[in-house]
Amino acid sequence: MIDLDLRAPLDRHPATVLPDWIDWNGHMNVGYYVVAFDKATDTLCQQFGCGWEYTRDKIGMTFVLEAHVTYDREVKEGDGLRITTQILDHDAKRLHFIHMMYHATEGYLAATNELMLMNIDYQTRRSAPWPDFAMERIGKLAAAHATLPRPAQAGRLIGIKKK
Amino acid sequence: MLQSLPYELPELITRAPLDTHRSTVIPEWVDWNGHMNVAFYVAAFDQASGAFMRNMGLGRRYVDGKLGMTFVLETHVTYDREVREGAPLRFTTQLLARDAKKVHLFHEMYHAEQDYLAATNETIVMNIDYETRRSGPWPVPVTERLDAIWETHKLLPKPAKAGRVMGLSRR
Numbered sequence: 226m227i228d229l230d231l232r233a234p235l236d237r238h239p240a241t242v243l244p245d246w247i248d249w250n251g252h253m254n255v256g257y258y259v260v261a262f263d264k265a266t267d268t269l270c271q272q273f274g275c276g277w278e279y280t281r282d283k284i285g286m287t288f289v290l291e292a293h294v295t296y297d298r299e300v301k302e303g304d305g306l307r308i309t310t311q312i313l314d315h316d317a318k319r320l321h322f323i324h325m326m327y328h329a330t331e332g333y334l335a336a337t338n339e340l341m342l343m344n345i346d347y348q349t350r351r352s353a354p355w356p357d358f359a360m361e362r363i364g365k366l367a368a369a370h371a372t373l374p375r376p377a378q379a380g381r382l383i384g385i386k387k388k
Numbered sequence: 389m390l391q392s393l394p395y396e397l398p399e400l401i402t403r404a405p406l407d408t409h410r411s412t413v414i415p416e417w418v419d420w421n422g423h424m425n426v427a428f429y430v431a432a433f434d435q436a437s438g439a440f441m442r443n444m445g446l447g448r449r450y451v452d453g454k455l456g457m458t459f460v461l462e463t464h465v466t467y468d469r470e471v472r473e474g475a476p477l478r479f480t481t482q483l484l485a486r487d488a489k490k491v492h493l494f495h496e497m498y499h500a501e502q503d504y505l506a507a508t509n510e511t512i513v514m515n516i517d518y519e520t521r522r523s524g525p526w527p528v529p530v531t532e533r534l535d536a537i538w539e540t541h542k543l544l545p546k547p548a549k550a551g552r553v554m555g556l557s558r559r
Binding site for chain 2: 249250254255256257258259260262263277280281286288289290291292293294295296299314315316319321339341350379380381382383384385
């Protein structure tokens, strides 16, 4: 397992907007923001030993239960991105966190993605407690992230404001 | 504000919810867990938003004609059950609210044969001025269509999964 990175927020996920991610509006399509965020989720899960090897080796899986995305600003083909991740909460089998996507060179916030992730038993494909090795590391990460302010984009309710 | 649109609009469907959109889980949408990846649920729902937009009079010709665009501001997805490669999908779309330049939509995705709910997507879509790439009011014919659609959609009950705030519920 890789060394635990307790810098808060987790800030080790660069990405680049690929040509396939662009739609007829000439910017990254809404679905591909989530593709980019899902790869950052794997970077987070690597921290506690539940990245893709966890599934490859048939130990377990992680499923997303719920997601919330705010699209804050456009990004274009070839743009460099930087995705940071903050753990908000966790329990015996779930993890609640938020990713922030920044334009890597211009620094602006492009989007956020709040997620609820659940550990899954490989055989039954049903929810199960995090393995001990994961729980120990999640606890350390959560403690390190607990010092961060809660982002304004977390816990949002969708709606059109009445004027 | 555009007073008219320079193309023929499709026949207006006011049936509520809108239930015309169909899709199939293609191989590219499947991930290492052997099911449709979270991101491609959003891509599939985006196509359902496109179907709703076409019914409003805003299809590809709206963008290609450099008249305007529609951007998603925010989206919320509940992942209710897995779907596998090749699974046929059907969607329903309910208009929850609208104003001069935005619509608030609620999609449900069902397995078309087994009929279970696979996911829901609540989303806000905004009209964009083509030149400025900033928000602008809907074209007049679109507002008229939205008003007609709202007359039937407003009678539907609010979906149980609309208006969710994420968090761990403590027992």
